[in-house]
Amino acid sequence: MVQHMNPWKRFVEWWKSLPRLEDQPVPEEDPIISRSLSWPIAISSLLLTVTLLWAFYNEGWGLRPWVRYQNRFVELYRKHLQRIGPLRAEEERALHESEGYQKLQEQLKNAEAEIRNQLAAINAEEQMVRRQLDALTPVFTTERSRIQAVIYEIETASEEDRERLRKELEELRRGPFEVDLPVSASAAIKIEEKQFSFEEMEELFNELKAEQGRLQNRRIVLLRRPTEIRREMEAYLKARLDGLTTAQVHGLMAKMDQFRVEIKQIHNPEMNLVDRCESCHLGAREPVLVTTRDMEGMKVFTSHPKVELLTLHDPEVFGCSPCHNGNGAATVSTSKAHGNYKHWLWPLYKRENFEAGCLQCHEADRNLRMAPVLNAGKELFYNRGCWGCHAREGFDSETRELRDARKMVEDLAASRQNTEIVIERTVARADRAATNEEADRLYAQAESMTLSMAHMDTLSQRYRSRIDELLMEVKTQGPNLKEIRAKLRKEWIPVWVSNPHAFRPTTKMPRFRLQQDEIEAMTAFLWQNGINAPVPAQPPGNPSNGKQLFETRGCMACHAMGEGRDAVGGTFAANLSRVGEKVNYDYLVRWIHNPRERLYPYCPVHRRDITPQDYASKGLPFEFSLENNRCPLGDHSLQVQNRTVMPNLRLSWEEARDVASFLMTQRKADAFYPPAPFVDQQLLEKGRFLTRHYGCHGCHEIAGLEESDKNATDLTKEGSKPIERLDFALLTHEARKEDWYNHKGFFEHKLADPAVYDQGKIKQPLERLRMPNFNFNREQIDQLTTYLLGSVDSVIPEKFHYRPTGPPRDIQEGWWVVMKYNCDACHQFEPGQRTVLQDLPRYQDPDWRDQLPPSLIGEGARVNPEWLARFLKNPALSSTDLNRNGVRNYLQARMPTFNLSDGEVQKLVRFFEALSEQRSPYLPPPIPALDDGELALARQLFTHPAAPCLVCHATGDPERDKNSTAPNFLLVRERLKPDWTERWIVHPEIIRPGTAMPSGLFRWDGTRYVFALAELESFKGYTGDHAHLVVRYMFQLTPEEQRRLKAH
């Protein structure tokens, strides 16, 4: 029955069945009066008390975890100091007993004994003066303030009061004032009661003060010698003691005894910085190097791992969080302080990314000392062509500047035209003017406009020459695809485009996500869009000689050979293991001979390549070069060189053929490419669209797309983009759950798989993410992530950014050029730097080690900057004899011609000067001519059989130079700096460890350097410096003189 009732009725039944209030048993006593609340109140009060105690605890300890850390630190650090104290003491004792120290101590004792009596006298005298001052000062200062108050009253009093006050003052001054002045009476001190007027008191006070000063001065003079000795002793200990002295250790112990538990804070109002990191990281700046083991596993107390960084960036100024991120002001918990919670926008950098912090101030540095990961990230960003699609401040600035300059030239031309018209009109109006004055005024106006036109012309000229330079500086990361028809086998293109990594795993070219039809369309477009011009046919060369050349001329500084683990060589440019499968021999020869040589020049104004027909239409021969770079169709410059950084190695045609023949042999025997017939107008149009869509023009020169914009996001401030603006798409929730919903996580996943955020999305092919896959490995992802994380809107004020002027800026700028052209693959610029060539197997052989390109450490000190500029422009140092090295003809590796712009050359020259701390500008010191006697002496030294210079140094005579391993002396005058040359011939081993140049040719005889290998009769009467004599001789060596010497 009950089961069939409807729910509402059931509910009502249930409700009614509940016990009613009035049904409860009625107590006898009035419940309100009789019920006691004592227990509830007692319990609540107790609870309140407990809560209150809890609040106190929370306030004092719960919210102050650093209190525990500090107590623990004091305990551990003291223990550590106690541990190292005896060791230090042991070491120090040994030093104290050493002879040098004993001698100093002896000296000190003597010096102190010498002055003991005098010092005692001074001390006694001073004590007397001090006592007198002690007695006088209170009386004097009290009266002085009383008198000054009265003086103030007089100054501000009304006329009638003034006289009265003045009298009062007189009286006050008169005194008398009683002073119990101590006076020395023979041996004892007697106290005399004396009376003074204020003037007398003042005089005495000043006299005593002066006396005190005189005495102190005398004491300092007296103590000078002992102080000096003490300092020497300290220096002696410091020089021989590694680390702290016992005194310092004791000092630290004392510091621990007086340690105050408190928030340790760095505050720099200029940076709006409040960092309390050291409230827990107490060992970070301690003078003792503290390791985790010293601190019994407490990582938090260890020293900063790079002390040098802290000396460069004083923590009192820079704090911690500007570099490391995190919430420097937070003290309540580790996660809060490290910023590892949802609402802190700048969490502590992870270990693998911590160099990101450097970028806030060091944006302008291409090569930052002590930041290898960041440098590698920048290098990847440049080398992999990220900047082709992504704008990024600092990269590709040449293109931007070129565009601006071109715009400027156009604007100037337009305003010049306008001005011309206005001048014409003004003159016409002047001609018709009613009065002479009016006409004069208008003529003057016209004239001033003519002047401004001249100014425009100069300006325009300046921009034009800058454009010429920029046309040389602008480079693209990928090859010029206009020449694809001459260069490549057509069948190879679709295979390559579909997956470049399959053909060449290490290639810079990334893999795009393309459909088969897209690949066909792009192949069709690239092929049909290419220049269809013949390349002269080349006879075959000698592959084995080519192999030799390839391995010795320096190609392998940039290019590698061999696949996978067998790859040998640089990674800056392509791995050439399978190059024979793709290229045409004829084109390759031409390329190796001079990679900068274009089929057709490109005109940025007409936005197309200039063909032979264009030249013919103006009746001009089809010739173009860096000197002859005017467009036949108008007055502007052409792009006459390929935009590759690959330099011209100045090989002869024959050598180029040999190398090309060798490269053509680099192929897989079973390489097979299906035919690729794709030729079709419709396909071409589709391919053009796709090529632009995927941004191929970012890295390649493609006809019609030369001036197209970058098609990806600007990464300059990517690291500080709000996280909501980074599109995690459908992975948002997964990212949150797996704890990578942050910038680091976004970058890492994107770099590992650029299509990752398309996962699960339903999109049209053209709507999909376009970023291609670069095949980055874990390490590279960390490097790039570090770079991107550091690319932030800096919170540090401009003035702290590293934007130096003068030499440091020259160094900064120079590195950009050095890294752009990969100079560091062959040359050393800094101690400790390894070049690619140094690590090649060939150069491990001691015979070949001498064949390494010269180290450039100290280059700025060595060479004359003017000569260096000339050399960089033309490393052959000749306009006719190009197939050689200008300086070190004996080297097989070739210093190539980079066709640097004047600006780049200047940057490099200044870079070297600045690296070697040379004063700029360089003024060569005058070198006095040798007289006949000196000449004879110098010749004798120069050709002395114990050190025959010309055996090793080249002379320009091919027969003789076969075995030479050093530069020609005829270069010296223009190339070297005399002071460096002198240092060099005296101590080559110090300047360049391991050099073939013998050391010890000269020895120091106390006043000058003399020839060390033999006693020469003829030098008996010569008092000058022998090394200096030789240098002077070298700087005036003429070819005739050298020939004469050779004859000997």
Place this chain on the structure above:
Amino acid sequence: MDWRQLWEIASAPDNIPIVALLFFVPFFFWYAFRQAFATDRLIRRLGGDPQLAKTHHRKIEPYREIWEPKLHVWPYLLRVEFLAALIMTVLLMVWSITLDAPLEEPANPNLTMNPAKAPWYFLGLQEMLVYFDPWIAGVVMPTLIILGLMAIPYADANPLGNGYYTFKQRKFAILSFCFGFLVLWLSMIFIGTFIRGPGWMWFWPGETWDHHRLVFEVNRNLNEILGIYSQPWVGLVGFVAVVIYFALFGWLIHKLVVWNDFNKKIYERMTLLQYLILQFFMLTMLALPVKIILRLLFRIKYVWVTPWFSI
């Protein structure tokens, strides 16, 4: 079911009061009504027993002759209040120790948070913005709510039910409160907290708040549904609709006011001003659920569109 997210919302320090509300409101609702019903039964008994009614009966408690008819505030009331104060202080202190103020990241004017939510006690107002234009929902309605609350004592013509819990004697007032506060105000706060996700979209509890979620939802004004696009007809249509609403619901409210004999008696005690005030505020209050239904079920954005305000 996205438990993680549900927990995140429920455990957010901002939302503690609302979660507490979910338990406290039903409890006190039950507690008050138990008391009120007991009183009502007592009233009935007293009505049937005039002798008993003459005694000084303490409202709900059973009658004992020896009990004092009246008790002093001190100590009998104050000691209870003191106990309550103690417990409240303990609660607040524990709360403040264990839950920190929910401080978030620095404000960025270029990037507002999504969903951007008001403090919990204002979420009802914010939810109202879905149904009315900002001028109505943000200014007019809140003002009317405050004025209406202030007007209650003056519009109330019912002399009974002061100082004791009763339902029978104040049915109209209590049901109005239950509807206006418990149903409208609290449920809107609940919706604002638990239901409204990114883009202020409707997510059922446990549905993942997805920023990329797309829903098809086209809201149109009444005049657009009727195919009227030109003034003055647009304004006129809305005006007529509003008038119809006032007439229809005014009549319905009147029916409630004179529902039974007791109500009629109260109605007779009312002045015209009191009655009009009552009608006006009741109509305004009822406009909200009506608009919610129109908006959520019939996808009507505004009924009355004018250049100055929209309803």
